[in-house]
Amino acid sequence: MCITTRRLTRFDAQARGDLDKTFKRMRDAFVAQGIPVVLGEYGLLGYDNGPGAVERGEMLKYFEALGHAARTNKVTTVLWDNGSFYDRGKLRWKDAGLYRQIKSSWTTRSATASSDSVFVPKSGPVKDRSLTLNLNGATFTALTQGTTKLVSGQDYTLSGSRLTLKAAALTRLVGDRSPGVNATLQAGFSRGVPWRIQVDTYDTPVQSDTTGTTASFRIPTQFRGDGLATMQATYADGGNAGPTSWTPYQQFNTAFAPDYAKKTIRVTPAFLNALKDNARVKLTFHFWSGATVTYHVTKSGSTVTGATS
Known part of the structure; x- marks a missing residue:
């Protein structure tokens, strides 16, 4: 079943x-x-x-x-x-x-949260960031970084199920704000397993124009500390593009796949070959910080052209 x-x-x-x-x-x-x-x-x-x-x-x-x-x-x-x-x-x-x-889960419930990441912008003032705890009957006990216990009221506050990391604590945790994960915290509870929280510095990802083929097409992408969540694909008339005609959302690692080390997003032959010839397709990339980036691809025979605008 x-x-x-x-x-x-x-x-x-x-x-x-x-x-x-x-x-x-x-x-x-x-x-x-x-x-x-x-x-x-x-x-x-x-x-x-x-x-x-x-x-x-x-x-x-x-x-x-x-x-x-x-x-x-x-x-x-x-x-x-x-x-x-x-x-x-x-x-x-x-x-x-x-x-x-x-x-x-075989014996008890564990608390979770609205996210396991807190995103801090690369530039500008650091502000308080909040998560909603899903306590599932447990009670919050502590917030730690390794063996160091963060101080309630100074580093964070808890109001009901709302956990807020204070700007001063986040400023300390992100340090020089290098892109990516700067610190890992752990929320402890009265039962179940703890909840890990990553503190990430990010900036809106940037992509570049490129050309390729249906057999090999990669979009140059500066991820800048962010992570790719999903991709939408639509034609100019609003219709869904790609092999999944019932939804604009495409399958991760089947239609597209990020390569963070090489700073590219690979768009697969399976996706490209399903596109209409000479039709401009809008790709909307959604990132875990909440940022979105729009890109356009056009397939003409086996040639694929990618543009940021």
Whole structure:
């Protein structure tokens, strides 16, 4: 048995609602009638496609919620794995943190947050940044950086479920504001696993004009500390472009893939070959900071031209 949710970048209220309704239906139709249920496959679409396809914090929220729903509805689960989760040769989990989250959900709930990243602009004054905690019945205990405990009221404040990192603390954490992750914090709670928070310095990504072919096309991209979340593709008339005609959103690592080391975004042959010839396509790249960058591509035979405007 397999359940899936719509394709999206965040585990939002609609996705949580879909998940809860699915488990309730299993409980009402079978478990409540004394019929045991084994959920034979569960996982995340895109996880098998390589790094970056699923944002880590959103992934952890999904597995925490699914484990809770399965336990409370008395459904036994089997994780689908083609080698991405577990190293069968070395008999160990490839991601120990993910395993801790899954294992914890068998017995209790863990708190999470609206994000696992706090983004600080490269320039301008550093301002307070807030996250919403999803306490899930737990209570907040501490915010730490390694073995150093941050000071409540000075480094951060907690008002209900709103955790605010103060500007002075963020200024200290980002240092010279080098692009990327400058510090990693950990929010501790009365039960479950802690929640990791990365403090990132970023600037709006910048792209450049280029040419290539349908077999090899890469968009020069200065990521400037940001991370790519997803890509939309539309024609000038507003119609969806690419192989997924039912949505403008394209599949990570199937239609596009960032290469942070080489400072490019690869647009795949599978995507390019699905475009109409000589039709200008608008690509909208969404980044985790909330920034968006618009780019245009035109395919003419096997030649592809990319432009920022």
